[in-house]
Amino acid sequence: DVKVTQSSRYLVKRTGEKVFLECVQDMDHENMFWYRQDPGLGLRLIYFSYDVKMKEKGDIPEGYSVSREKKERFSLILESASTNQTSMYLCASSLTGLYSNQPQHFGDGTRLSIL
């Protein structure tokens, strides 16, 4: 079974802090994704990566950056956390397959609160 592990289940940080959310997958997947989930808005894509050191902006990249130095690890960075970034963050991974769209497998999520 695919395992996607997010480093923290719950996290509380202060406004202005630099925040790192870590995600590791154990199935050698090429693609990795970061989403945020908010009530009434569903899941929205922040950034994704289709290879090591590659990154692409999703629908809501403002205020975030990402890092993918190794294939299995994809980090989401809040450069200067703000209260409107309080949310549930979900990491996912999938096999590549141009035009084949393999299913994404998700981690348990990190519930981040910015005070």
Next chain:
Amino acid sequence: AQKVTQAQTEISVVEKEDVTLDCVYETRDTTYYLFWYKQPPSGELVFLIRRNSFDEQNEISGRYSWNFQKSTSSFNFTITASQVVDSAVYFCALSGGNSGYSTLTFGKGTMLLVSP
């Protein structure tokens, strides 16, 4: 731009009732994929099914069935004889095949509450 609409925000049923979750999508891609995910209270999204745009056959898996109708751009999900363990938020998602990237556009989800 792609769009997925799940018009039902919340559905409440009593155990053993059948329930259908609606999903309507919009895309300009000629090749695309549709997915359903389940998110139980624990939070992790669980993949249920993937269907490509060329395969309009309905699918049944135990108590779950899916009805894909390209003519109405719908991909509806039916749970037969619902159980309390089916209580979750269900998301329909669309992936574009023409772009070359495996990104998903999610609907806003339907919360299903099954009571004993």
